[in-house]
Amino acid sequence: MASESTTEDHSAVKKPNGFPPLLSKKFGITDIKQDAVKWNKEWEAAIASLTAADVLKEISQKLDDSFFTPQHMELFHKSLRSLQTNVAEILSNLLNNGHFDTIWLLLNAAEQRKHILEGLKRASEDPSTIWGPDCRALCPEVTVSNFLSQSGKGFIDFLTRVAEIFGSPITPAFLPNSWWEQASNLPNPWWGQASDVSPQRQISQSTKLVFEVATITRNQFIGEWQFVLSSAFSIVSDITNRGEGMKEVLHFMENTKGHVARCLAEVKTTFRDKPIIRCENCTKTPDDIGQNVRFMVCSVCKTKLKFEVHYCSQSCQKEHWSVHKKACGKKKVTRGLSGTKGDFLWAFSDSDPVANLMRNLPKKEGRLTLRDIGVNPCNGKRSPAAERQAKMLEADKDVDYFLFTASGEPVRFVIDDLGAKMIFRINRGMIMTQPTDTTGVNAIGEYMLKLMSNYPGLSRDIIIKQLCEEYGEDIAEKIVELEQMAYSSDLLTVRCSVA
Ligand SMILES: [Zn+2]
Ligand SMILES: [Zn+2]
Structure with a gap:
């Protein structure tokens, strides 16, 4: 529970004590020590269901702007600034020297997930953040799925952005986030119901300061010895200690010294996470058509073969019937359109020269070997x-x-x-x-x-x-x-x- 005496004690400015983790409680989130994967899944789902206003309302249930003194604010800003300078320096060192990004991109998804979770875990357990594990709800961009996208390029892009913004001379240098910024100017939801508050305490109708403190906290949670550096160090320590999951990548790096490894890492970032869907007739993807069109599958193939042949519309299905009827329900046949499940190079983007080179090579029984x-x-x-x-x-x-x-x-x-x-x-x-x-x-x-x-x-x-x-x-x-x-x-x- 927040201690109110700190608001009156102007001579010795110290950080207010932590607030109770109301959000973790509200969503009944699993203890991270019990099951980190489940804990993460529940957080990601909870955050996806919330607006920034919801989050701000929850975390400011027991406080308003009058809680924070100007001295508090100065202290918060100062400590954020110093950590940002630090973080920016370490991150640029990490990203510009050595092969941190190449090693990271070459790691498999399970290893990458392990390091991100380690970073999140340390950030959530950090006693210096005033909202404790709830701070995570202030950072919707900090999700395992975001960071693992494009073989992990999502994480490198994020680190690059953090290094850039934290290293900028502007004060305060906050990481922009349109989702979060929507809560910037809300009336205090608690104020209206606060008729029982003692008269000597000034009640503020604004949440401007609460928002500012939460924004500082958001940036702290992401930076410092918290998420960004914790996950990065988890990786660096695995590299220096030659951790089990790192061995293969390091072996590869050492035997290729860099150029071949860098090429491979670069190619990997353009990989798709999963196959795309294309209309078997007109070859369009849902993105090509837009307007949230729902693709249909051939129900006969689906029931009889557990095999999906996609169509964008009934007319495309009809048009394609003369071709499809020969295999329908009997044999798993698609055109193997580029990027779809039927394309054995689906993971490569359509514009990838390497993939196109391989697509055009002679194949044996539809498959290509490196040979x-x-x-x-x-x-x-x-x-x-x-x-x-x-x-x-x-x-x-x-x-x-x-x-x-x-x-x-x-x-x-x-x-x-x-x-x-x-x-x-x-x-x-x-x-x-x-x-x-x-x-x-x-x-x-x-x-x-x-x-x-x-x-x-x-x-x-x-x-x-x-x-x-x-x-x-x-x-x-x-x-x-x-x-x-x-x-x-x-x-x-x-x-x-x-x-
Ligand atoms: Zn179509
Ligand atoms: Zn069919």
């Missing part, structure tokens, strides 16, 4: 060495690259990791098609040097010499440049600056 990302026909003239490489790769499709020992003995370089294999082969395809564009050579060169320099019969110099023969003398310099973007030292910098 099929072969050597493309050349648009220019390959060097004799590159021509020999291309011929050998065409003849042995399991091999990702042929390296040659000093005595000319071929070494079959084969990558196991599927993501790395895909990026490697795409880069390989680029240089085989456009021998003058050396971007791809840098990436595959960097990757092979890291993995193969110590292979019996090979060395760094031997591999570089081969690549120069294949793609020109200036390649060596470019690869070294890429290699110098060191990896592990960056992570250490981050660790030292936050410790």
Whole structure:
């Protein structure tokens, strides 16, 4: 319960004590210690059902503007400002140096969820926020689903925005949120019913100050050792301690040193979270049509095959019947339209060049294997060495690259990791098609040097010499440049600056 004596004690300004968690109680939210996933789900549902006005009403049930003195306000603003400067500095360090974002994007969704929940948990348990766990209701943008969107790009975008706003010289620098701002000027809902309040206490009809304090609290909850930094540190500590869920990604990062990993992380952010729906006849999506149109499914296929064939309208279903009737209820057949469940590359966006390259490759029984990302026909003239490489790769499709020992003995370089294999082969395809564009050579060169320099019969110099023969003398310099973007030292910098 809030202590009222603090309002009269002007000489020693201290933060008011915490208020009771009325919202957590109202929604009967599970204790986080019992079940963090359930706790989170219940909060997300509760927040989605509330308006900012509802939240403000609930949390200001026992107070009004007269509760906060000017000294309180000054103290709140000062402490927010100092934490913001701090947070902005740490976040930009984290985002600009090292491979924090790449590592994060490469983590699987379960690992990402774990870190976000850890951040939320610490923020909700922080004793210095005056509304305790209820503070979460002030931050509708802080949801697991928001942050996990686009393979986790949602979280990186959010951190970038926080760093930008908290680092701006404007005071106060509040994170904008249109949902929350709707509560900026409400009459005090409690005031009207407060006839039993002792006469010496001034009652304010406004909630301007309460809103301001809640806005400061909102920004505190998001910043500091609370949500943003707690989740970021959960990730950083997993990196430095090589946590179980981090091992695979770190192994990948170390073996690719950066360029291939960065490519993969970038590709991943454009992935769809789930397949989209398209009309089997006109190929339009619900978004294309708009106006909340409800798509229909073929009921025969749905009942008999548990298989969904979608149509935007009855007329489209009719128009398509002559084609669909051959399979209807008998066989699971769709056109496999781009982005839909029937498209095995549905996760890739329609405009993704990588996916389109793969969509256009020859497929066996409708499926493409990475083996099929072969050597493309050349648009220019390959060097004799590159021509020999291309011929050998065409003849042995399991091999990702042929390296040659000093005595000319071929070494079959084969990558196991599927993501790395895909990026490697795409880069390989680029240089085989456009021998003058050396971007791809840098990436595959960097990757092979890291993995193969110590292979019996090979060395760094031997591999570089081969690549120069294949793609020109200036390649060596470019690869070294890429290699110098060191990896592990960056992570250490981050660790030292936050410790
Ligand atoms: Zn249609
Ligand atoms: Zn059907």
